[in-house]
Each structure stands twice: as structure tokens, then as C-alpha cells.
Amino acid sequence: MKIIAYGIRDDEKPYLDQWSKDQGIEVKAVSELLDEDTVSLAEGYDGAVVYQQKPYTASVLDKLASYGIKSLSLRNVGVDNVDADAIKRNGFTVTNVPAYSPEAIAELTVTQLMRLLRRTPVFDKKQAAGNLMWAPDIADELGHMTVGIVATGRIGRAAMRIYKGFGAKVIAYDVFHNPELEKEGIYVDSMDELYAKADVISLHAPATKENEHLLNDDAFSKMKDGVWILNPARGALIDTDALIRALDNGKVAGAALDVYEDEVGIFNTDFGSFDAIPDERLKNLMKRDNVLVTPHVAFYTRTAVKNMVQFALNNNKQLIETGTAENVVKF
Numbered sequence: 001m002k003i004i005a006y007g008i009r010d011d012e013k014p015y016l017d018q019w020s021k022d023q024g025i026e027v028k029a030v031s032e033l034l035d036e037d038t039v040s041l042a043e044g045y046d047g048a049v050v051y052q053q054k055p056y057t058a059s060v061l062d063k064l065a066s067y068g069i070k071s072l073s074l075r076n077v078g079v080d081n082v083d084a085d086a087i088k089r090n091g092f093t094v095t096n097v098p099a100y101s102p103e104a105i106a107e108l109t110v111t112q113l114m115r116l117l118r119r120t121p122v123f124d125k126k127q128a129a130g131n132l133m134w135a136p137d138i139a140d141e142l143g144h145m146t147v148g149i150v151a152t153g154r155i156g157r158a159a160m161r162i163y164k165g166f167g168a169k170v171i172a173y174d175v176f177h178n179p180e181l182e183k184e185g186i187y188v189d190s191m192d193e194l195y196a197k198a199d200v201i202s203l204h205a206p207a208t209k210e211n212e213h214l215l216n217d218d219a220f221s222k223m224k225d226g227v228w229i230l231n232p233a234r235g236a237l238i239d240t241d242a243l244i245r246a247l248d249n250g251k252v253a254g255a256a257l258d259v260y261e262d263e264v265g266i267f268n269t270d271f272g273s274f275d276a277i278p279d280e281r282l283k284n285l286m287k288r289d290n291v292l293v294t295p296h297v298a299f300y301t302r303t304a305v306k307n308m309v310q311f312a313l314n315n316n317k318q319l320i321e322t323g324t325a326e327n328v329v330k331f
């Protein structure tokens with residue numbers, strides 16, 4: 001059995017090598033992403049392990065299938081960049097890693113919320129300028145707030161556990177109800193109800209056609225004044241222009257964004273200076289004291305990276321051997 005792994009970063013390589021040694025399976029690691037220019041490297045392999053934010057296009061998937069490769073294992077959770085028609089047409093079986101570390105995402109989400117609530121970015125800035133005054137940067141306490149969780153999958157539930165640890169009241173909206181949470185009476189009946197009740201809105205939904213720009217002008221208008229918005233999930237969930245308007249008029253007190261709708265090609269790039277970042281709307285957000293932007297790093301912990309690599313390789317091995325695996329994605 002021979003597996004090719006695309007887009008392997010230096011921080012992933014030791015985990016890949018360890019797996020290959022432990023399993024006695026040849027894994028070819030290439031640093032390039034899977035695209036038109038690199039797909040031919042897969043010829044002669046039995047399966048491919050991939051991770052990238054840019055699209056897995058129909059023509060690349062058609063070529064991969066023409067080499068007899070039908071086992072495709074993603075190292076991440078989201079499958080929104082995969083051409084579903086090409087997957088079905090070519091008879092691919094695709095796996096993802098749905099739980100590489102829900103805590104990694106949840107911990108950064110709550111960290112950023114706490115930084116916003118306690119105004120630490122503002123104090124850091126004041127202190128660097130020699131200003132040790134308290135006022136006017138009085139803080140808010142999470143323990144007195146209601147947090148509205150949007151989607152109660154693994155990440156939403158991990159975030160929920162931490163919010164509860166701070167003493168916050170937690171409510172949630174999801175079309176699928178988790179039986180345990182149902183018993184706790186945590187679910188509200190509609191997003192409108194969540195908007196009306198939540199002081200903090202914590203997004204943990206995948207991107208779908210239906211929820212594109214879920215948070216738009218209309219949604220913001222239904223929220224409490226001074227609501228805090230957290231998005232460690234997918235950029236497409238928020239209409240960025242509407243968020244900027246809601247920040248400008250004070251409806252939104254602040255936001256922590258680990259994702260951004262136009263992040264592809266921007267995040268995980270060193271532009272050399274702030275001014276050189278080629279996205280004025282993103283810079284508008286980044287300049288604000290009450291907005292914290294991180295470049296899609298919530299997943300980026302040692303635990304998560306190791307699990308992404310090794311779980312994806314396990315999935316791919318299982319697919320090649322048996323035609324199916326634990327984490328098969330339904331398209």
C-alpha cells in the first residue's frame with residue numbers, strides 16, 4: 001500500500017513519519033497542495049491524504065480518479081470546498097477528521113471572548129504607551145451573561161462546557177438536538193429567540209448554502225444591543241459588511257473572528273507589513289480595539305495537528321483496505 005499526502009507542512013511531517021514507521025506503510029509527503037499542477041504526482045498511489053482551503057475542483061478530482069485513486073482522506077473537518085458532484089460521479093469515498101480536537105477550537109474562542117470582555121488588548125496598548133489608568137476601560141463578566149451557541153456539534157459542546165465553567169447561562173440553537181442537552185432544556189426554538197436572549201453569540205456551524213450570511217443586517221437588528229459575536233467556524237456565516245455596520249452603530253460591542261469570508265489566499269501568508277495586507281475590509285476590522293482577528297489558527301495546536309495527520313492516515317489505510325472507514329462523509 002502506498003499513500004500520497006499533499007500540503008504537508010513542517011509541523012505535520014514528524015507525525016506523518018512516525019505513523020509511516022509504526023504502520024510500515026510508505027507515505028509520500030509533498031508540501032504542495034492538490035491542484036492542476038500537482039495532481040499527476042498521485043499516479044501510482046492507492047490513496048490520497050489532503051488538507052487545503054482552496055477548492056478541490058472537478059477537473060482535479062476527475063484526474064485523480066483516472067489514476068485509479070478513489071480513497072480521499074481530508075485532514076480537517078470542513079468539506080465545503082469539495083466539489084460534491086465530482087466526488088459522486090467518480091465514486092470517491094471521502095473521509096474527514098471530525099474530532100481532531102474540539103477543545104482546540106473551543107479554547108481559543110473563549111480566550112478571545114475573555115480578552116474582549118476584560119479589555120486586555122486595550123490595556124496592552126495603553127501600557128505600551130505608559131498609560132496605567134483604569135478608566136474608561138471597565139470590563140464585563142462572562143459569569144453574568146447568556147451565551148447563545150449556534151450548532152451543538154462536538155465543537156459547540158466543548159465551548160459550552162467552558163462557558164458553563166465560567167458560570168454563564170448557556171442556550172443553543174440547532175436543527176439536530178443532542179439528547180443530553182435536550183434533557184438539560186438548553187435549546188431555544190429559533191434563531192430569533194437566540195438573538196433576543198443572548199449577550200454572546202458563539203458560532204459553531206459548518207458552512208452550507210442555507211446558512212450563508214446567517215448573521216446579516218436583519219439578524220443583527222434582532223440581537224440585544226451590545227452583543228458580542230464569536231466566529232471560529234466559517235467566514236461565510238457572517239456578512240462582513242453587515243458586521244461592520246453593526247460595529248459602527250454599536251449594536252455589536254465586539255467580535256472575535258478566527259475566520260473571514262475572503263480569507264483564502266490571505267490567511268497563513270506573511271505580507272511583511274500591516275499596510276501590505278491586500279484586503280481593506282479585513283484591515284478595517286483588524287484596526288478596531290473591539291475586534292480580534294486571528295488567521296484561522298483555532299485548530300493550530302500540537303494535539304490537533306498530530307490527530308489530523310494520524311487520524312486521516314488511519315482513515316485512508318482503512319479505506320484502501322476495506323472500501324470504507326469510520327469517518328466517511330456523506331455527499
Ligand code: COI
Pocket residue numbers: 051075076077078079296299
Ligand atoms: C477545519 O478543520 O475544517 C478547519 O477549519 C481547520 C483547518 C484550518 C485546518
